[in-house]
Amino acid sequence: MTYIAKPAFHHPSLQKNALGFTRRDYEGKVSTLCAGCGHDSISAAIVQACFEIDLEPHRLAKLSGIGCSSKTPDYFLGASHGFNTVHGRMPSVLTGANLANRELIYLGVSGDGDSASIGLGQFAHVMRRGVNMTYIVENNGVYGLTKGQFSATADKGSKSKKGVVNSDAGIDMVALALQLGASFVARSFSGDKDQLAPLIKAALTHKGAAFIDVLSPCIAFNNHKGSTKSFDWVREHNEAVNRLDVLLGRLPVTTQYEPGELVEVQQHDGSLLMLRKVAADYDPTDRVRAMSYLQERQAAGEIVTGLLYVDPDADDLHDALGTVHRPLNQLSDRELTPGAAALAGINAALR
Amino acid sequence: MARPLSATNDFVVKFANVNGSGSASANGLFVKAILRMGVPVAARNIFPSNIQGLPTWYEIRVSGQGWLGRRGGVDLMVAMNPQTWDRDLAEIEPGGYLFYDSTKPLPPEKFRPDITVVGVPLTRICNAAYAEPSKRKVLKNIIYLGALTFLLGIERPVVETLLSEEYASKPALIPANIEALALGFDWARENLKPLGLKLERADAVGDRIFVDGNTAAALGAVYGGATVCAWYPITPSTSLAEAFTDYCKTLRHDPETGEARYAIVQAEDEIASIGVVVGAGWNGARAFTCTSGPGVSLMQEFIGLSYFAEIPAVIFDVQRGGPSTGMPTRTQQSDVLSAAYASHGDTKHVLLLPEGPGECFELGAQAFDLADRLQTMVFVMLDLDMGMNEWLTAPFAWDDRRKLDRGKVMTAQMLEAGADFGRYKDVDGDGIPYRTYPATHPSKGAYFTRGTSRDPYARYSEEGAVYVDNMERLLRKFETAKSLVPAPVHRAAKKKTGYGVIYYGSTSPAMDEALAQLEARGLHLDALRLRAFPFAGEVFDFIAKHELVFVVEQNRDAQLRALLINEGGVDPARLVKVLNYDGSPITARYIAGELAKGMGAADVAPTGEMAK
Numbered sequence: 001m002t003y004i005a006k007p008a009f010h011h012p013s014l015q016k017n018a019l020g021f022t023r024r025d026y027e028g029k030v031s032t033l034c035a036g037c038g039h040d041s042i043s044a045a046i047v048q049a050c051f052e053i054d055l056e057p058h059r060l061a062k063l064s065g066i067g068c069s070s071k072t073p074d075y076f077l078g079a080s081h082g083f084n085t086v087h088g089r090m091p092s093v094l095t096g097a098n099l100a101n102r103e104l105i106y107l108g109v110s111g112d113g114d115s116a117s118i119g120l121g122q123f124a125h126v127m128r129r130g131v132n133m134t135y136i137v138e139n140n141g142v143y144g145l146t147k148g149q150f151s152a153t154a155d156k157g158s159k160s161k162k163g164v165v166n167s168d169a170g171i172d173m174v175a176l177a178l179q180l181g182a183s184f185v186a187r188s189f190s191g192d193k194d195q196l197a198p199l200i201k202a203a204l205t206h207k208g209a210a211f212i213d214v215l216s217p218c219i220a221f222n223n224h225k226g227s228t229k230s231f232d233w234v235r236e237h238n239e240a241v242n243r244l245d246v247l248l249g250r251l252p253v254t255t256q257y258e259p260g261e262l263v264e265v266q267q268h269d270g271s272l273l274m275l276r277k278v279a280a281d282y283d284p285t286d287r288v289r290a291m292s293y294l295q296e297r298q299a300a301g302e303i304v305t306g307l308l309y310v311d312p313d314a315d316d317l318h319d320a321l322g323t324v325h326r327p328l329n330q331l332s333d334r335e336l337t338p339g340a341a342a343l344a345g346i347n348a349a350l351r
Numbered sequence: 352m353a354r355p356l357s358a359t360n361d362f363v364v365k366f367a368n369v370n371g372s373g374s375a376s377a378n379g380l381f382v383k384a385i386l387r388m389g390v391p392v393a394a395r396n397i398f399p400s401n402i403q404g405l406p407t408w409y410e411i412r413v414s415g416q417g418w419l420g421r422r423g424g425v426d427l428m429v430a431m432n433p434q435t436w437d438r439d440l441a442e443i444e445p446g447g448y449l450f451y452d453s454t455k456p457l458p459p460e461k462f463r464p465d466i467t468v469v470g471v472p473l474t475r476i477c478n479a480a481y482a483e484p485s486k487r488k489v490l491k492n493i494i495y496l497g498a499l500t501f502l503l504g505i506e507r508p509v510v511e512t513l514l515s516e517e518y519a520s521k522p523a524l525i526p527a528n529i530e531a532l533a534l535g536f537d538w539a540r541e542n543l544k545p546l547g548l549k550l551e552r553a554d555a556v557g558d559r560i561f562v563d564g565n566t567a568a569a570l571g572a573v574y575g576g577a578t579v580c581a582w583y584p585i586t587p588s589t590s591l592a593e594a595f596t597d598y599c600k601t602l603r604h605d606p607e608t609g610e611a612r613y614a615i616v617q618a619e620d621e622i623a624s625i626g627v628v629v630g631a632g633w634n635g636a637r638a639f640t641c642t643s644g645p646g647v648s649l650m651q652e653f654i655g656l657s658y659f660a661e662i663p664a665v666i667f668d669v670q671r672g673g674p675s676t677g678m679p680t681r682t683q684q685s686d687v688l689s690a691a692y693a694s695h696g697d698t699k700h701v702l703l704l705p706e707g708p709g710e711c712f713e714l715g716a717q718a719f720d721l722a723d724r725l726q727t728m729v730f731v732m733l734d735l736d737m738g739m740n741e742w743l744t745a746p747f748a749w750d751d752r753r754k755l756d757r758g759k760v761m762t763a764q765m766l767e768a769g770a771d772f773g774r775y776k777d778v779d780g781d782g783i784p785y786r787t788y789p790a791t792h793p794s795k796g797a798y799f800t801r802g803t804s805r806d807p808y809a810r811y812s813e814e815g816a817v818y819v820d821n822m823e824r825l826l827r828k829f830e831t832a833k834s835l836v837p838a839p840v841h842r843a844a845k846k847k848t849g850y851g852v853i854y855y856g857s858t859s860p861a862m863d864e865a866l867a868q869l870e871a872r873g874l875h876l877d878a879l880r881l882r883a884f885p886f887a888g889e890v891f892d893f894i895a896k897h898e899l900v901f902v903v904e905q906n907r908d909a910q911l912r913a914l915l916i917n918e919g920g921v922d923p924a925r926l927v928k929v930l931n932y933d934g935s936p937i938t939a940r941y942i943a944g945e946l947a948k949g950m951g952a953a954d955v956a957p958t959g960e961m962a963k
Contacts, residue, residue, distance in 0.1 A: 058797060061634070061789045074799055074811075081789035083633060084801035085626070086652050092581075092623040096630025096638060097789070099579050099614040104634075104790055122626070125619045317614075324610040328578040329635035329788060331612055333755045336576040338602040340749045346570065346598075347746040350560035351386075 006030055018054040026050045026057055028078040032071070038190030038216030038231075039069055039138045043076045045193050046107070046136075049200035050077060053248055060105045061097055065090040065119060068145055068218075069111030069138035088119025091126035091135070095317070098131050101327035102318050105204060106133040113143050116152035116171045123173070127180040127209050132316035134203040134210045137173055138190070140218035141229035148221035159226030172298070174308060177211040178291050183314030184210035185290070186307045189234050190217070198244040199307060205246060207268040208314030215303065239297055241279040241306040247272040267312045275307060284310050353446035353465040357547035360390045360415030360555075362426040364548075367439045369432050371403025377492035378409040380513050381499065385413060386561060386743070387509045389553040393419040393860065395740045395936060400586070400679040406435045415555055419707075419743060420861025423940030427503075427548055429495065436461065448546055450499070469543060471498045476534055490531040497535025504549045507536060560746050564737035564857075565641075567708035568667050569594035570747065571715020572639055573602055576755045577665070579638035581616045581627035583646065586679050587735040588669035591641040592617075621646035625653040625664070632663040633800060635760070635788035637719045639665035644673045644686045647693060654728055655694030656802045658825070661775070661784065663722035663729075663758070666690075667715070670734040672934045681934025682735035684856055685906035690730045691884055691914055697822065699829050701729045701836060702884040706859035707737055709744040710882070714837065723758035725832055726786060734905070736936040737857040761785040766795040774798040774809035775821060782827030829885055836883035839890055842866075844875035850950055851897035852929075853890075855881040855911065857936060858903055864939035865946065874950055876901070884914065891919040894926070901946055903929040905937055 006027060014022040026047040031040050050060065057079040064070035066087035073082045085093045094108045108126075115123045115137050126135065141154040148161050155170040177185045184206040188196040196214060203210035215234050217223045223230045228237075242263070248271045263275040265285065275284060283289055290309040297304045324331075356362070364381075368374035375396070382394045393412040399405035412422055427448040430439045443449060445465045451457075453470025462468050477491040493514075500510055511529050518524040569591050572580070582592040596615055603612040618624040624640040631638035642650070647668055657664045670686045672678030690702055701721060703714040715731055722729040759779075761772055766787070772795065775784045784807075787796035798809040804821065806812045854862050859880055866878055879893045894900050894915070902912040909928040916923050929945045931937040 056793065058793050059790050063630075079794055079797050081787075081797050082799040083630075084799065084803070085629075086656055086802060089622060089626045089653070092618065092626025093630035093633070095616065095623075096579060096581065096627035096632070096636075097634040098630075099616070099627070100631040100634035100636030100638070101789070121619055122623055125623065129616075317616075321614050321616075322609075322611045323614050324605050324608070324612050328612065328614060328631075331578065333576065335612055336578065336603070336755070337574050337749070337753075340751050342602060343574075343747050343749045347558075347560050350562045351558075 017051055019056060021051065021057065023047060023051045025079070026077055028073070028075040031075040033068060034220050036219045037068070038140065038219070039072050040075070041190040041193060042136065042138055042196065042214050042216060043072050045197040045200055046076050048193070048197045049204060052197070053201050053204060053246070055105065055204065060107055062107045062109065063090050063094045063097065064109040065111070065114035067111040067114045069109055070114055072138070073107075073109050088114050088117065089122055090114070091119065091122035091131075094133055095126055095129065095131050098133060098317065099323070100329045102132070102323070102325070103327050106131070107204070108133055108135040110135065110137050112137060112139040112141060112151040112153040112173070116173060120152070120171070124176065124180050127177055127182040127211065130181065130183065130209050130314065130316045130320065132207055132209070132318070134200065134206070134212070136200070136212045136214060138216045139173065139213055139229070140216050140222050141170070141227070142218045142222040144218045144221055155228040158228040159224070161221050161224055163226075172294075173211070173213045175291065175294055177213075178287060178294070178309055181209070182211045183208035183311040185309040186211070187213045187215070187303070187305045189215045189238055189305055191231055191235065192238070192305070195240060195243060195305060198246055201246040202244055202273050202307065205248065205267055205269055205271040206310070206314075208311065208316050234303060237301060237303045239279070239302040239304050241282045241293070241304055241308065242275040242277050242284065244307055245274040247274060265310055265312050273307070273310065278306070284308060285312075355467045355547045356426050356444065356446040356448070358426070359549045359551055360413060360553060362413050362548045363422055363424060364411045364413065364427045364429065365425040365439070365442065366409040366429045367432045367435050368407050368409065369403070369434070370399055370401055370405050370407040372492070373489045374407075374409070374431065374492045376517070377496045380510060380517065381496055382411055383513050383561070384500070384505050384510045385550060386556055387513065388506060388550055389556050390415055390550060391417045391419070391555050391743050393421070393742065395421065395736065397935060398680050406432050413550070415553055417555060418860065418864040418939065420864050421936050421938040422864070423938035427546070429499070431495070448548065450495070450502070467546070469502065469546070471495065471535070471539060471543070473535075476538055480531070480534055486527070490527065493528050493531035494535035497532040498539040500532065501536045501539040502543060502546045504545055504551065506552070507532070556743065558746055559743050561741050561743055562708045563590070563739055563741045564705070564708045564711040564733050565591035565669065565739060566594040567711035567747070568715040568731060568733060568738070570598055571712040572719070573598045574712070574749055575637065575716030575719035577637045577639050577719055578613050579627065579631035579636045580613070580640070581618045581624040581638070582640050583618050583621045583624050583642065585621070585643050585646050587671050587739045588641040588643050588646070588667060590739065591667055591669065621649040622653065625650040625666070628664045629653050629657055629662050632657070632722070637663070637723070639667060639719075641667035641669065643669050643671050644689065645676070647686055647689060651694045654700070655696060655698055657728040658694065658698045658700065659802055660800050661726040661786070662800070663726055665718045665722050665729050665731065667731045667733060669738040670732065678934045680735070682857070682936055683906055683932055683934065684732075684734055684858070684904050685910065685932070686732065687906070687910040687914060690732065699885070701725065701727060701832050703729065703731045703837065704855040704882050704884070705731065705733065705737070706856055706880065707742050707744055709747070711737065712747045714882070717837070720756040721832070721835060724756050724835060725783060725828060726758060727828070732856065734857050759783055759785045761787050761791070761796060763792045766792045772796050773807040775805065775824070776807040777824050777827065781831040782824045782829070783831060833885045833887045836885065836887070838887060839882055840880040841889070841893065842878040842880075844877050845870060846875045848875040848877060849898035850876040851879065851893060851900040852876045852903060852946065853879045853881060853893070853900055853911070853915070854903040858905060861937050861939040861942055862903060865942035868939065868943045869946060872947070872952070874947055874952055876946065881911070886915065886918055890915070891921065894919065894921055898925070899927055899949070900925060901927045901929050901949055903937070903942055905931045907932045
């Protein structure tokens with residue numbers, strides 16, 4: 001976290017999106033994370049994604065918990081309201097914010113310490129409720145702020161920087177999200193921006209609970225030999241099931257891909273997800289298949305990345321609750337207070 | 352042999368039942384019948400933390416004079432639970448009455464010589480009339496209701512009408528219930544004489560309603576504009592969320608689309624409940640949770656965030672017997688300190704202290720105005736006695752001209768006009784800053800909310816001076832709260848006195864009666880009923896004007912007294928503790944006895960037992 005703002009100056013010829021914003025308009029304060037931290041790459045991917053989908057920066061609400069990852073919302077989309085909540089409890093706060101105003105776009109940023117340990121319960125329930133959001137876990141398998149303890153996503157048998165071997169089984173957040181009913185589940189790698197940025201674009205345009213687990217090696221405490229969350233390890237074991245492009249509000253241009261390698265998925269808002277398959281016979285709309293595929297590849301020592309599951313017709317929590325389409329925080333007094341006449345009827349029923 | 356008690360429209364009846372036996376319906380009908388006869392009642396359900404099988408009681412104060420607190424003692428015990436026979440028998444006042452099922456004869460030593468025993472062979476009557484076990488179980492209660500209707504002079508058509516109303520949605524059940532009522536009534540008429548305790552039609556109820564505090568508070572939340580409710584079931588607060596759900600279903604829909612103008616989430620735990628509330632409050636919706644002491648314990652971290660990040664939130668704390676699981680289904684006022692200073696670090700929170708359903712509604716609605724105005728957590732402190740028992744109270748009232756106070760919210764127009772927005776700037780000198788809702792303006796007014804220290808422009812800062820400045824501003828805001836929260840209610844004694852008494856909440860009805868009893872004995876006290884924390888200056892003026900002030904409350908450690916001492920620097924020697932904390936609601940008899948003793952009165956009987 002920092003109070004150092006970036007200089008406002010930028011080159012006049014910077015590319016602008018359809019709204020007239022440059023990429024710089026999606027940036028935040030100067031990061032205070034360690035130089036080379038994967039989390040900063042994720043922030044950059046978020047900036048790129050928001051820029052490319054022509055998102056009005058102020059219409060995004062960014063929420064986080066506590067930890068290195070949870071500091072990052074200060075480092076992107078400076079024109080947005082941000083909320084650094086408490087450790088592991090961001091999902092409930094995001095749920096409340098979403099209920100108050102369904103018109104905004106909600107981005108929850110968390111870490112493996114934040115979401116897989118203290119926050120595992122809230123993570124589970126925000127997914128099963130189908131809160132319309134993008135939930136990114138910046139997953140480095142370690143507690144960086146407190147200098148290197150294993151987190152709950154650290155793989156069994158992996159080593160800490162001090163050489164301690166982790167004896168606990170690691171929690172796979174993607175497997176959890178699939179089981180819990182998230183309607184968009186992906187995994188990526190902070191070192192693979194080409195894959196990550198389109199995934200974030202797709203998640204932001206998805207209606208429902210979108211989850212992206214981003215392996216983001218901690219360069220200070222978890223980027224050594226023996227770690228299964230290091231840059232080298234992830235690069236060596238990464239198996240992408242697909243590559244993604246997101247087309248918004250325009251006709252899809254499919255000629256750039258080879259026929260037979262493409263899967264098109266249309267989302268609720270009309271955006272088109274173009275999935276270029278890498279893994280043979282991978283179907284990202286089959287939740288059961290996605291779960292078993294994940295387990296199979298994991299048993300083979302691979303880290304599966306890409307869009308693993310999507311339900312393009314998912315409902316969200318507001319659908320389940322039947323709430324009005326106008327934001328609850330904009331209802332007038334008259335729409336909220338039933339008035340004296342209604343109260344007279346209530347009184348009569350209580351005699 | 353004590354002379355049998357004789358009283359009209361002024362006595363205490365207690366039903367001793369077994370949890371799960373279906374007695375609640377019959378007992379409720381008994382109370383409503385008396386109310387329909389125009390006679391005030393106060394009813395209290397005393398129940399175990401158990402599904403079925405354990406003892407449960409229902410105590411009814413019939414008071415033509417309108418006293419709604421517990422008096423103490425029992426004039427008529429309806430002893431339907433052999434398990435608690437001995438203790439039930441012991442509670443009966445000398446000259447009182449015991450009503451029991453005389454199907455099986457009991458030896459003489461099972462009775463007291465100074466009471467009148469009224470036996471009705473309920474099981475025999477019931478078994479003769481009904482073959483099905485389910486009918487026998489339920490209708491036996493209606494049979495004793497019928498017998499009591501005769502014995503006490505309740506108007507039978509009133510009860511029959513009530514039965515018809517009760518089963519209006521299941522009309523097939525009405526004839527069977529009316530028949531059971533007749534079985535009891537006729538048997539009693541043919542075999543017994545009316546008791547010395549009598550009911551006569553009166554006109555002392557007026558247009559008052561009969562409602563529990565949780566329902567009233569839920570309705571207050573509806574009228575207060577709450578749109579988001581997140582909760583987790585816990586006795587005794589659960590019925591508040593359920594009542595809010597029911598009222599929203601009928602009162603809060605878009606008339607054209609039928610869509611809900613509210614969102615209710617049964618969260619996974621209390622922590623998530625308050626998290627949702629904080630998120631909704633941050634985003635400009637009025638939000639609340641309801642819980643009890645254990646829930647407040649779990650919510651501590653978020654309560655601190657609400658305080659420090661200055662986010663409106665409302666908690667209805669329906670207090671029960673603590674600490675820990677304590678007595679989950681018994682009443683106490685023992686969360687006062689843990690709510691007032693909830694969370695870590697230096698925190699102080701606004702507490703509203705309703706005395707009954709009327710104020711549960713009124714302060715329940717006002718809590719949302721205060722939370723928005725002060726941008727902070729507001730607790731509404733109910734308790735089990737107030738929340739789960741039905742009380743006779745003035746009808747709810749609402750002025751349609753009333754506007755919801757949204758507090759200091761900076762709009763896009765204000766930002767566009769060039770207002771200097773600093774989220775934590777004390778622009779008006781009252782300690783209350785302006786806030787913006789997310790997405791207010793494309794380029795102005797966005798800020799980062801956090802629980803860490805920051806400067807007036809919401810920029811992270813660990814500078815000592817900046818932190819101190821912020822904490823001092825929060826104190827100024829708390830000072831401002833004193834002028835916004837409901838003022839205490841002062842009642843002067845008829846004669847000048849050096850004695851005062853301070854109390855709050857559900858102690859109030861018993862206090863009203865105790866003060867009247869003392870006055871009749873020539874013992875005068877000025878009384879101050881607190882309705883909020885922080886305490887206004889007049890609270891300490893009141894203490895300063897009296898040599899001795901009794902502080903009556905329902906917990907072991909005199910928590911309200913401690914708060915008064917801590918906040919007002921009061922000499923502890925001048926504040927006398929009067930404490931009731933056995934889990935049952937305080938009685939007028941106990942309060943009067945303790946105050947009389949404290950005032951040096953010679954005859955202070957009856958006293959000793961805490962709540963009897």
